[in-house]
Each structure stands twice: as structure tokens, then as C-alpha cells.
Amino acid sequence: MTEAEFAELDSNPPAWLLQSRANRSKTARPVWITLTCDICGYSETARPKKWWPQFSYLSCSHHDIWELPDPAPGLAREEIDGIGASFVGIVDR
Ligand SMILES: [Zn+2]
Incomplete structure (x- = not known):
């Protein structure tokens, strides 16, 4: 993947990437x-x-x-x- 492709993916993430980011924030350890x-x-x-x-x-x-x-x-x-x-x-x- 080139840097330009990565930047494009990062600024315009496909559904699978958004989903994986959402899952990660849901399972992130809460701050105690x-x-x-x-x-x-x-x-x-x-x-x-x-x-x-x-x-x-x-x-x-x-x-x-x-x-x-x-x-x-x-x-x-x-x-x-x-x-x-x-x-x-x-x-x-
Ligand atoms: Zn006390």
C-alpha cells in the first residue's frame, strides 16, 4: 500500500474499517x-x-x-x- 492509498483509506474509511474501529472503542478498557x-x-x-x-x-x-x-x-x-x-x-x- 502506498502512502497516498493509506491516507485515502484513513480519511475515507470503508465500512469494515469503521466497524473494526467501533468495536475496538467499545471493548476499550474504561478508565478507573x-x-x-x-x-x-x-x-x-x-x-x-x-x-x-x-x-x-x-x-x-x-x-x-x-x-x-x-x-x-x-x-x-x-x-x-x-x-x-x-x-x-x-x-x-
Ligand atoms: Zn471514611
Whole structure:
């Protein structure tokens, strides 16, 4: 195959190639991250969601929020429930 033929195939892929690319992306390993509680160290593996912000802390949902260090001066703390199966995400900003 010449380079020109390859470029043509790549920019205008035939059905069999599209199908094989689709199969590959479907079977691609999902990205997993480990969520770790900053209070007790419990951890869980989860698929990160696109809407998750960058968390300052993570804690199990059964902990009290004041078990975590206070936010830095000038930062407001926001709690986001429903992170993974049993976590609350804390964002200080
Ligand atoms: Zn915990």
C-alpha cells in the first residue's frame, strides 16, 4: 500500500474499517480511578464522571464533615453527594 492509498483509506474509511474501529472503542478498557476517604482511608474503585470537579477531599458519606480539616481562609466549602458508591466529594474554592 502506498502512502497516498493509506491516507485515502484513513480519511475515507470503508465500512469494515469503521466497524473494526467501533468495536475496538467499545471493548476499550474504561478508565478507573481509586477514590480514597481522607478520614478513614477506605477506598473504592470508580468510573470518574465528566461532571466531577477536582476534589479537595473525599470522605465516606457516613462521616461528619467536621472530621476533615477546615478549608483554607477565604475558601468556601462545597459538598457533593453521590461520588462513586459511598463517597462525598468536598471542594474548597
Ligand atoms: Zn471514611
